[in-house]
Amino acid sequence: MRAHSYTVSTRTRTSTYAAIVAVCLVIAAAILPAFADRGLIQDLFFIFTMLVLAQFWNLLAGYGGLVSVGQQAFVGFGAYMLFGAVILAGWNPIAALLLSGVGAFVLAIPTAFFAFRLQGAYFAIGTWVVAEVVRLIVAQWRAVGGGTGTSLPRDARDAMWGVEWIETVFDVRASAARDILAYWLALALVVATIGGIYWLLRTKRGLALAAVRDNMEAAQSVGVDAARMKWAVFLIAAFGTGLAGGLIFLQNGRISPDGAFSVIDWTAFVIFIVVIGGIGTIEGPIIGVLVFFALQTLFADYGSWYLIVLGLTGIVIMLFAPRGLWGLISDKSGIQLFPIRRRLSGVERAGPSSSSMEE
């Protein structure tokens, strides 16, 4: 056998096209505020931020095997860090956004310390308890409104970096300019999130992560430090979730403990997005968030019925198509837009005909 005559690659022709299309879409999205009306910008802001939350939950559950139902802890805590820094320390809201991520990251350390003591399914409820604890403590924080919540001060909102510039360039009012700014930040966050997660999964660390998810004992036997991988994934997801939380409530302008730590808004919806789209893939949450947005636009007026339908859809998908819509599409067509499977090509001609190998 001739040595080293092969190459390992993850890229496919489809993925190259997908990358080109993705770059075009991002550029189009970036210049969109010049043409689009405010409603569309707000809708896209919602889609982007939910997609960020979904990608991070998918990283946790789909790749890390850590099923958390307590991600609202990081959304809420991140958002409250931002409000605290703006209201109490007079920070510019855009600068305070970074504190959202850092604050959530710091909160994730004790959370992981407690929750990692619980195995499997109990981990899920453990994270939920931590989220409840954080909610109840924040509700006692009188300086940011206690149980009833508070609003971002008007002068702080007007002083946001970049708003004035957007006002003059696009010739819009301050409120529309703030939406455009939040939209751009959400776009940047979603691009960084998907790009970052895709990059992570293609590195050696990503391979280790997939190995831990598939079989922890086997992964450990080949030298993967499973505990460290889980810590890393949990902290990264908390950072990103906190940033998204800060951004969501920065755009919202108003915060309350019940809204910021809502298990339905920031965890249940996110789980349904990932499950419907397809867990354990990057494409899944993208499809999921579009389906979710369509369902919400069509049925949100029906209140409880909407949530019943959403819950039932999640159950049915889990029972009959556990890999979600993207799993169905991918199985039928073999398409992967963000391939992470390493394929071996260029093996010696006389060798066995199978020239590809899974991960």
Add this chain to the structure above:
Amino acid sequence: MIWVDTIVQGILLGGLYALFAAGLSLVFGIMRLVNLAHGDLIVLAAYLLLVIVTMLGLHPFVAALVATPIMFAVGYGLQRHVLNRVIGPDILPPLLVTFGLSVVIQNALQEGFSADSRRMPAGSLETASLPIGPVTVGVMPLLTLFTAIGVILALQWLFYRTSLGRAFRATSDDPVTASLMGIKPQRVFAQATGIAMIVVTIAALYLGTRSNFDPSIGPARLIYAFEAVIIGGLGSLWGTLAGGIIIGVAQTLGAAINPEWQILAGHLAFLLVLLVRPRGLFPRATD
């Protein structure tokens, strides 16, 4: 003296939490399934009792007798047709299905009964009280604690003295080998969930007669139940009772200091136990 009273009230409240937890503990012990809809099933049972009480004009305790077979059937069917499909080494599918179920039950109840809070009248029992030593305790809370002890005794008997219990233990240890001995794991699981729903109905009886309830309170009951199970140690029913009592005492002590701290104090007690004894106070199972 007020502290003695607070602690006694806490112990009695713990009885209610132990009832919430017993069903969760039972299902986990047999099939390693954590049902995230457990709290919502308790609330569902409470509404079922309310319907029976209002439609048939029965006393809640009699209504519970009527509701028991219905809830058993609900549990049996749920396990047989839904949860059995997702049980396996991967914990993700059962978690996500039961989480979806939780959202569905909550919103279906909200649609059917509105978000108003309800309560079942229990007649003179509600206000009856007994002087025990230096403190006065309500008959209902006392009855709850005794019922919790009774339920745990009954479950112990079922587990260790009956052939069904032997089937439960065998399936729990190794479903494949158990099925070689003529046990059908799928059916055993369905029976276990059915029995858990009987316990849920009993818990709902006390939940609904002692306090107000509305469709949204399920998740909080799940969390209390879960905390009691973890504090007690997985697989130990008496541990679950102890866990419930610890949560109950922590909550009443917290509330005595500041009413807003009631729930928080319970959670903090749980985290404290998790810190000192990660496997609970009376661990038995090794999973």
